[in-house]
Amino acid sequence: MSRDLDIRVAIIEDDETIREGYAYLIGQADGYKIAGTYPSFEEAAKKLVHDDPDVLLLDVELPGISGIDAIPKIKKLLPDTHILILTVYEQELLIFRALGNGAAGYLTKNTPPDKIISAIHEVMEGGGPMSAHIARMVIHSFQRNEQSPLTRRETEILEQIATGKSRKRIAQELYIDLETVKSHIKNIYHKLNVHSKADAIKTAKDNKFI
Amino acid sequence: MSRDLDIRVAIIEDDETIREGYAYLIGQADGYKIAGTYPSFEEAAKKLVHDDPDVLLLDVELPGISGIDAIPKIKKLLPDTHILILTVYEQELLIFRALGNGAAGYLTKNTPPDKIISAIHEVMEGGGPMSAHIARMVIHSFQRNEQSPLTRRETEILEQIATGKSRKRIAQELYIDLETVKSHIKNIYHKLNVHSKADAIKTAKDNKFI
DNA sequence: AAAAAATAACCTCATTTGGGTGAGCCGGTA
């Protein structure tokens, strides 16, 4: 039975079997309703505004424009629709690009049916559903490398440099002499084997020293 | 029944009622075993290494050193123990500091008992359990402000500046003239109402323009 | 066709950067 307050779900997925599988799964669930299913973003773009889903399940690998690049375009068409990525890919770059583009959640395709349903519900409630492994990667991205060769002070100063501040300003804010800041920077450069601000920042970020 | 392969769980929580509540809850669950409970980090520090838990439930508000600041110290004592924050606080700053310090998950105290048990299991399997609202905040932190006054190119250039690169280098890498980069920067400064690199980066980051 | 965005040129002057070398002070540990 589909009522007006059912959560309207749409799906963009090129594989027909998978697409119809999800559609069936969600359609028969109580409180959920399929607002539309499409094999590509191009197809979806024509009907999405009319179908007006609350939640959109989005595949990453699609013919034409990729799911990830489609996110901003979808958000323009439907600013209030929650986009849930549903894919086999677990590459960091893809995940962060998807989330950065505006996805509200990221599920892998081995997610069991009931979890998909509850993820849709969760996203409507202001949650951010992620598969366990994805969540770990996301959390990991906040963590630092403990093997950093930099001392506390050096790390602190390099962080300040990464905000674009001049050495003079850093010195003032840390209540130390400009010469001291310069000394630290020289030491940082030696340790990281670089000869410029930009390279120091890059090396440090790549290695999660900052 | 407690066997050798039970997951060993320890708890640092100052409120005795809550602490014993969790201990009972987890202790009676199949496959889990309480390795120790402590009212503060200072107390925990004495026994933690001996008790050797697989997972540590950690409260944020503690007498003495805060749970968040305790994380790095705990990691030093027990590098392989997964730390799960369990708190009432949902402030962004606290969350990101906790995750940055090495927490493997972040749960709020309204989490139902069965979810806590499954979170402990999840963290052992390499997951990163978070309460729905927390996960949303974490995901949100990856997102940009779409109301940015900066154009694509301006945003791109400001991002490059934020990596510490010089204007000359940015020009080379984008295959445009140095003068063009300077023009863009002037426009950026005007739009953001700033007069320096550092201020532009700060304003842009604060407003999630970059 | 109009508006917005991206491109580029020419000017000036203060500030910053990267690099070298040396040295004193303090706290923890061997």
Place this chain on the structure above:
DNA sequence: TACCGGCTCACCCAAATGAGGTTATTTTTT
């Protein structure tokens, strides 16, 4: 106690960069 790492500061130099002004042409996008 003696040593070492970490933090602090000093003086020197040349080259590069940053910030600001104004104007103008060419693409894109709407």
